[in-house]
Amino acid sequence: MVLDAYTYVFAIGSCFALLEAFNNGANDVANAWATSVSSRSVTYRQAMVLCTIFELTGALAVGARTASTIKNGIIPASAFGDNAGVQLLAFACASAGASIWVMWCTRNSAHVSSTYALVSSIAGVGVAAVGAKNVQWGWSDGSGLGAIFAGLCMAPFISACFGAIIFMIIKLSVHKRKNPLPWAVWTSPGFFLIAGTVCTLSIVYKGSPRLGLDKKPASYIVAVTLGTGFGLCALSALFFVPYVHAKVIKKDHTLKWWMIFQGPLLFKRPPPPDADTNTKSIVPDYAVIQETPAPDTDSIAKEKLGNASGDDIKAVPVAVDPHVDNEKGAIGLEYTHAQYQKLLKDATKRHHANLRLQKGPLGWAMRVLHVNKLGAGSIHETHNMIALVKRIPAQIVVALLYGTQYDIHTAQVGINNSPEGRRMERVYAHAPRYPNEVEHLYSFVQVITACTASFAHGANDVGNAVGVWAGMYAAWSTGSPSQAKAEVPMWQLGVTAAVICIGFITYGYNIMKVMGNKLTYHSPSRGSSMELGAAITILIFSQYKLPVSTSMCITGATVGVGLCNGTFRAVNWKRVGLLFFSWVMTVPIAGLLGGCLMALAVNAPHW
Incomplete structure (x- = not known):
């Protein structure tokens, strides 16, 4: 027992x-x-x-x-x-x-x-x-x-x-x-060099007893750590440097990822004739921007957002402190709490609508959940029991795969004219953007x-x-x-x-x-x-x-x-x-x- x-x-x-x-x-x-x-x-x-x-x-x-x-x-x-x-x-x-x-x-x-x-x-x-x-x-x-x-x-x-x-x-x-x-x-x-050295040092210094690394002498630790770090440094100098040199300095938009293995030969690779005039983006845009479109100040007063009780809510123009909210000192628009929550819910709905258009397992699962919503009455009602049975496999798929399709970048930006959005804009204004x-x-x-x-x-x-x-x-x-x-x-x-x-x-x-x-x-x-x-x-x-x-x-x-x-x-x-x-x-x-x-x-x- x-x-x-x-x-x-x-x-x-x-x-x-x-x-x-x-x-x-x-x-x-x-x-x-x-x-x-x-x-x-x-x-x-x-x-x-x-x-x-x-x-x-x-x-x-x-x-x-x-x-x-x-x-x-x-x-x-x-x-x-x-x-x-x-x-x-x-x-x-x-x-x-x-x-x-x-x-x-x-x-x-x-x-x-x-x-x-x-x-x-x-x-x-x-x-x-x-x-x-x-x-x-x-x-x-x-x-x-x-x-x-x-x-x-x-x-x-x-x-x-x-x-x-x-x-x-x-x-x-x-x-x-x-x-x-x-x-x-x-x-x-x-x-x-730094990354390779740090990783190697963490393994060999007081390392795994199963590998006997905790009993190795100091000379062994130094040799293996620096050898690995400088080895990785040498490999990056031979292969990585020529590749990025051709990609960002020569602006070679015809370069493929597997060409990195050509190593120093890429230094001799001539840039394409249209390297300086080609409009094709060579590198992504890494600038963090507010992706949520700002509301139209002329029509915002006419826009009506319904809350849970069916009442109309209007965004209210408010004066913005030029030293606090933005640099222009323009008239801002203050969302109410109900409006802000509705904007977040609308963004989630748009995301789910996009997922339902996909052809994979997640798209199928999202469509099943959308079609088989629980109806009126208690859970034990027949139509709800049938819907629940249909939803179980889809819910399992969503639990496993939903995170793989989540739009992190859109979720991280602040809603314009919300306290969080304005706070983020002020923070970004003090950070210089590099090429x-x-x-x-x-x-x-x-x-x-x-x-x-x-x-x-x-x-x-x-x-x-x-x-x-x-x-x-x-x-x-x-x-x-x-x-x-x-x-x-x-x-x-x-x-x-x-x-x-x-x-x-x-x-x-x-x-x-x-x-x-x-x-x-x-x-x-x-x-x-x-x-x-x-x-x-x-x-x-x-x-x-x-x-x-x-x-x-x-x-x-x-x-x-x-x-x-x-x-x-x-x-x-x-x-x-x-x-x-x-x-x-x-x-x-x-x-x-x-x-x-x-x-x-x-x-x-x-x-």
Whole structure:
């Protein structure tokens, strides 16, 4: 009977642990890739593929390092004595508390840290299970709550410094030049050097014990790290530099992607005769613009928008402060709350209408849901039961594929004349736009930095997510509390990383649509600096087994790069404040959820 109870609790706890991993992907990973997608360096689909590859690689190579801190650093194994059941129940409640809170936040596009939600939930569970005195509140050799929560302040600041330093190097060496394009081309291998070195160092320095990397001498670490970094730098100089030289300097619009393998021969490739006069766009337009059309000031008073009760609502012209809302001081148009919500709903309806025109599985599913709407009456009415049965397969398809077709760029722009839209316009006005040809070059670099950031997330956050699951598995399989030195099974790391990727692919758009461009102006050169600064910070923390929030790191780096525009006005401080508020509130709420669940479970009547 005891084993049956253990199995029951382990099954429930495993579901919540995987749900927490799913939320981690939908929240933290989405925030990490929002920079690349917002900068238009990669599409959402490309981000999905690259995320899957590098999250798995980072998790399997480095990911177990922070798992021991989550599993035994907050509540020592000795606190449970010989009672494996209490430890198993504690980790199950911790996963439940964290996953419930983060899922609610993700569903409502509220950005929180899944790492600190889990840590706070474990702390709350510890108080309920073994008492506050047995919870490691202090530093505890770098694994206690004091060390973990120190990252709440240190990680964003350190990321901001790294991101700002990297972007200032780009700004001074490239953007400030009279002719920045050649400088951008010839200095680009340096970013491949940095990215390759950072990734390799994270693997070989205190690396995977399974590969024996944790016992290698310093000379081996230096040789492998620098060898890989300079090797990648040399490859980029041989193949990448000639390719972008022909594409952006010679303006060769006949160049194909596979010609990159011609390497230095591309320097001798003559530009086409119409290179300077061809109207075909050589590079995309990376300028972030307000894509929502502004309302007509002459006809807006005649436009009528119906609210839920059928009343007419009119947009009201209001005087706009020239120092606050725009530079012209023109008469603005203030939307009411009902109008603003209707505009958002109309945008969603247009998006769904476009999806219904597609020929793939998602288009079929959207058409089925549109045709088979629930009718009048209760759910048990015959026509509603039939519609519900028809909708179930379509709803499954939509849940799996809806995120792959979500228009992130349209969702990130602000509605004109709304408070958010005007705030974003003011922020963008303080950020200089650099030539598209230069930004196009850094879009390639940003792919590397985004992959580095995803690798860093896999190395850190997968260990955080798998820690409680590994503790539950050890207690269930052995019948005794999990030991501090117990090894995390490789299959658990792989499954957790896969679930994180699924969360990003299917649900990450909820966070991506409110991140990225709504913090500061984005472009590939800025985005690559943000991602590389965050990746370096995450890898430093993971080397010392300190769980840190990827969300906090990328947010800190974003603010740091935004300040490099030379003014505080280049950052949307209201959005930053909301993010910080959500981080702070995560600690007590997740702690209370986990602690209350544990208190109810431990003190429930039993026989």
